[in-house]
Amino acid sequence: MASLVGSRVERKEDKKLLTGRGKYTADVNFVNQTFAYFVRSPHARAQIKKVDTTKAMKAPGVVSILTGADIANDKIGGLIAGWRIKSEDGSDMKVPAHPPLANDIVNYVGDHVAVVIADSLDEARNAAELVKVDYKILKAVVDTKSAMGSDQIYKDIPKNLCFDWLLGDRAKVKEAFEKADKIIKIDLINNRVIPNAMEPRAANADYNPSTEEITLYTTSQNPHLARIIISAFNGVAPENKLRVIAPDVGGGFGSKIYPYAEEVVCSWAAKKIERPVKWVADRTESFLSDCHGRDHVTHAELAVKNDGTFLGFKNETIANIGAYASVFGTVTPTYLFGPCATGVYKMPAAYTNVKAVFTNTAPVDAYRGAGRPEATYTIETLVEKAARELGMDPAEIRMKNFPTQFPFQQTLVHSVDSGDYVASLNKAMEVADYKGFEKRKRESANKGKLRGIGLCSYFEACGIAPSPVVMMLGCGIGLWESAEVRFNPTGNVTVFTGSHSHGQGHDTTFAQIAADQLGVPIENIEISHGDTDKGPFGYGTYGSRSLTVGGTAIVKACDKIIAKGKRVAAKMLEASVDDVEFSNGEFVVAKSNKKKTIGEIAFACYLPGTYGEVKSPLPEGEEPGLKETSFFDPANFSFPAGSHICEVEVDPDTGETKVVKYTAIDDFGTIINPLVVEGQVHGGIVQGIGQALYENCHYDETGQLVTASYMDYTMPRADNFPEFELGFTCTPATSNPLGTKGCGEAGAIASPPAVMNAVMNAIGTEISMPATAEKVWKACNQNKKKNSEAA
Amino acid sequence: MKTFNYHSAKDVKEASKLSSSSSAFLAGGMTTIPSIKLGLASYRDIIDIKGIKSLSGIKVSGKSIKIGATTKHVEVANSKDVKKAIPSLAVLAEGIGDPQVRNRGTIGGSIANNDPSADYPSACIALNAVIHTNSRKIEAEKFFKGMFETSLKSGEIIEAIEFSIPEKSNYQKYPNPASRYAVVGVYVAKHKSEVNVAVTGAKSCVYNDKDLAKALSSNFSSSAVDAVRISSSGMNSDIHASGEYRANMVKVFAKKAVEAC
Numbered sequence A: 001m002a003s004l005v006g007s008r009v010e011r012k013e014d015k016k017l018l019t020g021r022g023k024y025t026a027d028v029n030f031v032n033q034t035f036a037y038f039v040r041s042p043h044a045r046a047q048i049k050k051v052d053t054t055k056a057m058k059a060p061g062v063v064s065i066l067t068g069a070d071i072a073n074d075k076i077g078g079l080i081a082g083w084r085i086k087s088e089d090g091s092d093m094k095v096p097a098h099p100p101l102a103n104d105i106v107n108y109v110g111d112h113v114a115v116v117i118a119d120s121l122d123e124a125r126n127a128a129e130l131v132k133v134d135y136k137i138l139k140a141v142v143d144t145k146s147a148m149g150s151d152q153i154y155k156d157i158p159k160n161l162c163f164d165w166l167l168g169d170r171a172k173v174k175e176a177f178e179k180a181d182k183i184i185k186i187d188l189i190n191n192r193v194i195p196n197a198m199e200p201r202a203a204n205a206d207y208n209p210s211t212e213e214i215t216l217y218t219t220s221q222n223p224h225l226a227r228i229i230i231s232a233f234n235g236v237a238p239e240n241k242l243r244v245i246a247p248d249v250g251g252g253f254g255s256k257i258y259p260y261a262e263e264v265v266c267s268w269a270a271k272k273i274e275r276p277v278k279w280v281a282d283r284t285e286s287f288l289s290d291c292h293g294r295d296h297v298t299h300a301e302l303a304v305k306n307d308g309t310f311l312g313f314k315n316e317t318i319a320n321i322g323a324y325a326s327v328f329g330t331v332t333p334t335y336l337f338g339p340c341a342t343g344v345y346k347m348p349a350a351y352t353n354v355k356a357v358f359t360n361t362a363p364v365d366a367y368r369g370a371g372r373p374e375a376t377y378t379i380e381t382l383v384e385k386a387a388r389e390l391g392m393d394p395a396e397i398r399m400k401n402f403p404t405q406f407p408f409q410q411t412l413v414h415s416v417d418s419g420d421y422v423a424s425l426n427k428a429m430e431v432a433d434y435k436g437f438e439k440r441k442r443e444s445a446n447k448g449k450l451r452g453i454g455l456c457s458y459f460e461a462c463g464i465a466p467s468p469v470v471m472m473l474g475c476g477i478g479l480w481e482s483a484e485v486r487f488n489p490t491g492n493v494t495v496f497t498g499s500h501s502h503g504q505g506h507d508t509t510f511a512q513i514a515a516d517q518l519g520v521p522i523e524n525i526e527i528s529h530g531d532t533d534k535g536p537f538g539y540g541t542y543g544s545r546s547l548t549v550g551g552t553a554i555v556k557a558c559d560k561i562i563a564k565g566k567r568v569a570a571k572m573l574e575a576s577v578d579d580v581e582f583s584n585g586e587f588v589v590a591k592s593n594k595k596k597t598i599g600e601i602a603f604a605c606y607l608p609g610t611y612g613e614v615k616s617p618l619p620e621g622e623e624p625g626l627k628e629t630s631f632f633d634p635a636n637f638s639f640p641a642g643s644h645i646c647e648v649e650v651d652p653d654t655g656e657t658k659v660v661k662y663t664a665i666d667d668f669g670t671i672i673n674p675l676v677v678e679g680q681v682h683g684g685i686v687q688g689i690g691q692a693l694y695e696n697c698h699y700d701e702t703g704q705l706v707t708a709s710y711m712d713y714t715m716p717r718a719d720n721f722p723e724f725e726l727g728f729t730c731t732p733a734t735s736n737p738l739g740t741k742g743c744g745e746a747g748a749i750a751s752p753p754a755v756m757n758a759v760m761n762a763i764g765t766e767i768s769m770p771a772t773a774e775k776v777w778k779a780c781n782q783n784k785k786k787n788s789e790a791a
Numbered sequence B: 001m002k003t004f005n006y007h008s009a010k011d012v013k014e015a016s017k018l019s020s021s022s023s024a025f026l027a028g029g030m031t032t033i034p035s036i037k038l039g040l041a042s043y044r045d046i047i048d049i050k051g052i053k054s055l056s057g058i059k060v061s062g063k064s065i066k067i068g069a070t071t072k073h074v075e076v077a078n079s080k081d082v083k084k085a086i087p088s089l090a091v092l093a094e095g096i097g098d099p100q101v102r103n104r105g106t107i108g109g110s111i112a113n114n115d116p117s118a119d120y121p122s123a124c125i126a127l128n129a130v131i132h133t134n135s136r137k138i139e140a141e142k143f144f145k146g147m148f149e150t151s152l153k154s155g156e157i158i159e160a161i162e163f164s165i166p167e168k169s170n171y172q173k174y175p176n177p178a179s180r181y182a183v184v185g186v187y188v189a190k191h192k193s194e195v196n197v198a199v200t201g202a203k204s205c206v207y208n209d210k211d212l213a214k215a216l217s218s219n220f221s222s223s224a225v226d227a228v229r230i231s232s233s234g235m236n237s238d239i240h241a242s243g244e245y246r247a248n249m250v251k252v253f254a255k256k257a258v259e260a261c
């Protein structure tokens, strides 16, 4: 059987998903179901003086209305910050209470005040309008940069400061800067974006009063995490009485890693009213209440020698984490951000200092790339600026500072096991025809357009992650992954994984791996995920971890199956175990033609007897059945890297910017399925270009979300992009047997700086994201003015 | 969504009779339905006029094109007659929203709604359109009264829009990158005895820029536009574009339109 790893197998799941036969949470309905509609705060910051539900309770169809007082009465716990960060001075981070329904204060527009449960959605929504909430409006804190000097939102949190964190060595950086020929400085805004998964969040909770069991269907990237949080922290039901099912999920990008207030409330309410409670977000609710991404204000400096050698780097960032500390809200701007701050370079000294601030905006959490895009945007625009100021070619300055020896001990944390940064940049320059740029620039100029080119060389740390390491750093959970490989008696296979697919193509990629390992045809392998009652505990999908961690667990479980198969085959073939070899789905006795297929072995394991005589195919003491579980905890993160090159054309009269050429060369180690990987890279690039040119979450000064619909929030569309030119280099990862590195986030990490460097190269002025037409036009105008004054 | 009564009118007379101060006609529904769903509007009666055959279709005569009110954007965009007689009008229709919107939205609904950033109103002004209703004919200049405001009376139904065929014309639009409505749209049309420069998106209502029109009437070239100063006063300013940017775009597009004519 030919190996499937490395081949472009078409996605098994697409037939279902593309023909409308996927089953999403909104498609799940129960008999006697009710509908929940949330009363949300229209104010960014207010005291709740009174919630009056009398009139609403009398509205037609209303079953129940629950408020923060009910949540408190029932002692339902608050939403949690999953990662504990310590400040530079050793003190613990400060986080406010976050009850699923607000009790006395609301802190962002969309914050949950009450839930109306009725027989139909329309009735619930109409009754919600009758809930009278008496607010005392307070002055909202919205702006990231000035948050520390603004009104204090929470009594116990001075300066609205969650933590003031440091990674690195200030003294060493100071020394390095003293030796510098030149110091390059940059001020950046990493704009806030709204995840916009195609499927809005949803929950449907069913309670069985006889068994006291809750079944919660929900849009989750991580159903086991949802179960443990809703059980252990919110206290809605014990883990054995809570089944969480994340069926087909239409995208998450990080925003569905953890449970929100709505899932907690629906589960709790279903138990209270003893009827199923269904909630499906409308698009406006998604804009308002999904956790947002990014939102950094950064000042960074790079100390260089005149020949372009980097000596030191510092990054001072204010990260807006919104109104509450969300589950991964505190790790995203720290351990996912800081360690990658120095990029792909040898950097003798560095530090990253992050002040995380609370504001009256939706909570900010992990969003595709989580921390690494912010880090990469900073270092890569700074390096490009250094090249300009030193009169060097941007490629040359990068090459000069790339490490060439691996493993490479990166400045701040990571020991990077493998990589070849020179190779990927060389390949990117070749594929992008870097040399031909000047000619293309002249051609654009003839059309009245300004053409710019921008580079980005990135590395990132993903495949999260070694549990002892992350727990030492404050993580409240482990980050290993599980797999169970279950042979059915007739020889086909179901693989249970603790990770979760919501667009990544696991049904295909994981099946390819298992097919190769077991020698079973791919069509005989089913991948099962998303149901806490089916597979073993797992940690879900995010941080480009599913393949390197979850895929490896599958390999390990297959190894165990094969080991058992060898023992059984030895008995059946009357040979010594050591003489049995396994390949292509067959157990063969060395130097003989005696063999058994893995299907025959599975059959024998499930039917261990022989007609007419007392005889078992199983060795003495061997258990029947053929099913193995493995839990894999990696020894290290994995470190994808690569170089992207973007070219843009700017119309100086209108400021409109078009990406006209885009090249991405990535090193993801071993590639299981290039088709799936290219899809992931396309999606990532598009999301990154979206952030660089179009997307922008805009709150006005009172904390109203102005971009709360697609009329105002610009999602990138297919006609915004050229064909992307993709290519790969490969240095296999050494931390997992597959040699894979993870590819889900790379595109979103590399593309914003590549695009912005291209824009700035075209117009010759520094501007921050998103480079909207008006912003670019203004910059072009200023240049014109400057030039005419100089002339 | 609040409940309402749904009527499917068989002819214009019935539709008009059913209408009241708390009713809306349902043409493409691309404005009405989202407004109801978002709770921005509620009606007691929704009067569907899509089934009225006489309201749909495109007819060309020597001097004008008459487009029925319920003709969809996609039909105008694809019409051979429109493409031949006034190509810029087909281009305008092609650039409205997205395929879903163009496959439902209608020309009558668009001008009845008179969104300040809609495309068709600029065509009406530039192409000296006459709006035919069930009771009268209205010149475009008198039809568009202000933001979301027209001279239509209660119960009055647009039956067709008649555009004069110009010597040359061109429409330039900077679409809102999010919604694809016009942040600024400039429709330049050169008729035998006059030039119109209709601007949409820039102010609270579509208008004919008299200064540009005058400059181009005496010298139909892009250099004539250079001499005209476009003030940003009265221009819309929002998160998508400042007044200053819109003023610039009016000028840039007027030039581009003239050059493309």
Ligand SMILES: Cc1cc2nc3c(=O)[nH]c(=O)nc-3n(C[C@H](O)[C@H](O)[C@H](O)COP(=O)(O)OP(=O)(O)OC[C@H]3O[C@@H](n4cnc5c(N)ncnc54)[C@H](O)[C@@H]3O)c2cc1C
Residues within 6 Å of the ligand: B023, B024, B025, B026, B027, B028, B029, B030, B031, B032, B033, B034, B049, B069, B070, B095, B096, B097, B098, B101, B104, B105, B106, B107, B108, B109, B110, B111, B112, B113, B115, B117, B118, B119, B120, B152, B156, B157, B158, B159, B179, B180, B181, B182
């Ligand atoms: C996502 C999106 C993007 C869009 N982008 C654009 C764009 O780029 N450019 C643009 O111009 N428009 C755009 N539109 C608006 C679109 O063109 C609508 O189709 C149009 O505004 C309304 O037309 P309709 O046929 O859908 O009208 P309806 O929604 O059915 O009706 C709108 C109003 O017009 C009245 N009405 C309808 N027909 C008549 C008639 N014959 N006589 C009297 N009154 C009538 C109704 O009573 C109602 O008040 C967009 C809409 C959406 C949803």
